[in-house]
Amino acid sequence: QVQLQESGPGLVKPSQTLSLTCTVSGGSMNSGGYYWTWIRQHPGKGLEYIGYIYDTGGTYYNPSLKSRLTMSVDTSQNHFSLRLNSVTAADTAVYFCARGVFGGGMDVWGHGTTVTVSS
Amino acid sequence: EIVLTQSPGTLSLSPGERATLSCRASQYISSSYLGWYQQKPGQAPRLLIYAASTRATGIPDRFSGSGSGTEFTLTIRRLEPEDFAVYYCQQGITFGPGTKVDIK
Numbered sequence: 214q215v216q217l218q219e220s221g222p223g224l225v226k227p228s229q230t231l232s233l234t235c236t237v238s239g240g241s242m243n244s245g246g247y248y249w250t251w252i253r254q255h256p257g258k259g260l261e262y263i264g265y266i267y268d269t270g271g272t273y274y275n276p277s278l279k280s281r282l283t284m285s286v287d288t289s290q291n292h293f294s295l296r297l298n299s300v301t302a303a304d305t306a307v308y309f310c311a312r313g314v315f316g317g318g319m320d321v322w323g324h325g326t327t328v329t330v331s332s
Numbered sequence: 333e334i335v336l337t338q339s340p341g342t343l344s345l346s347p348g349e350r351a352t353l354s355c356r357a358s359q360y361i362s363s364s365y366l367g368w369y370q371q372k373p374g375q376a377p378r379l380l381i382y383a384a385s386t387r388a389t390g391i392p393d394r395f396s397g398s399g400s401g402t403e404f405t406l407t408i409r410r411l412e413p414e415d416f417a418v419y420y421c422q423q424g425i426t427f428g429p430g431t432k433v434d435i436k
Contacts, residue, residue, distance in 0.1 A: 252377075259429050259430050260371075260420055260427040262427065264425075273425070275425060309376055314382075316364055316365075316382070316383060317382045317388075318369075318379045318381075318382035318383075318388065318422070319369075319422075320379045320382075320388060320389070323376065324375075325376050
């Protein structure tokens with residue numbers, strides 16, 4: 214079955230760029246009917262939608278993060294990525310990637326990766 | 333911008349009891365895009381319900397979703413020990429703040 218796995222540095226310095234990759238296994242990203250999302254969860258808090266990307270490269274970004282956010286997709290490598298620049302301590306969170314199904318919610322999630330912003 | 337409000341914030345129940353969780357939207361939303369997720373400590377969320385009332389693959393039938401317009405409900409018919417968790421509703425890019433179901 215399809216599995217997602219986040220990867221990237223667990224520690225990022227303030228003002229630098231947070232870069233994460235989500236690798237999809239067990240299925241092809243461009244099989245159609247899906248979008249690929251990033252969601253984060255601040256310590257002890259609820260879920261925050263970061264944005265999503267289609268296999269065609271089209272994106273939607275949370276307006277609150279849009280000015281600092283770039284998502285990309287590489288279907289040949291079956292992964293998608295997130296770059297968040299000018300990070301602050303407020304970006305410290307667990308970052309999840311997930312597969313969204315058109316009309317069907319987000320049905321497959323990665324385990325999440327903890328990112329701490331600290332000098 | 334749609335705001336989702338969940339109530340109660342915490343629900344204290346015993347195994348075997350029925351849980352009723354509410355999700356209210358600040359404006360009309362299509363049922364097609366309303367989902368419910370379960371999250372346990374240290375784990376990723378798990379999709380329970382999509383399109384307001386359709387159970388996701390592998391979800392037991394003690395979980396059911398209902399509602400339309402601005403009012404949606406997740407019902408857990410008889411709580412099992414593994415059901416004690418936090419539950420989030422979601423519509424589009426918006427999540428509700430969550431309802432924690434804990435053991436009484």
